[in-house]
Amino acid sequence: MNVLKNMELIFVASAVVLCATGYASAEGRATPAVDAGSVKMAVVEGVKMPVVTISAKRAH
Numbered sequence: 001m002n003v004l005k006n007m008e009l010i011f012v013a014s015a016v017v018l019c020a021t022g023y024a025s026a027e028g029r030a031t032p033a034v035d036a037g038s039v040k041m042a043v044v045e046g047v048k049m050p051v052v053t054i055s056a057k058r059a060h
Contacts, residue, residue, distance in 0.1 A: 003010075
């Protein structure tokens with residue numbers, strides 16, 4: 001019966017522990033940002049983009 005009286009405290013304590021472990025382990029999985037200067041782009045002019053046309057009857 002004493003556990004039911006302290007259920008709110010147990011919930012808050014478990015939420016604090018969960019947030020702390022999530023914050024502590026988040027740094028290990030962080031990915032570095034992409035440097036915009038290292039990205040290369042090639043633009044080709046005069047080339048038509050290939051277009052695929054699909055035509056079929058609908059099944060009713």
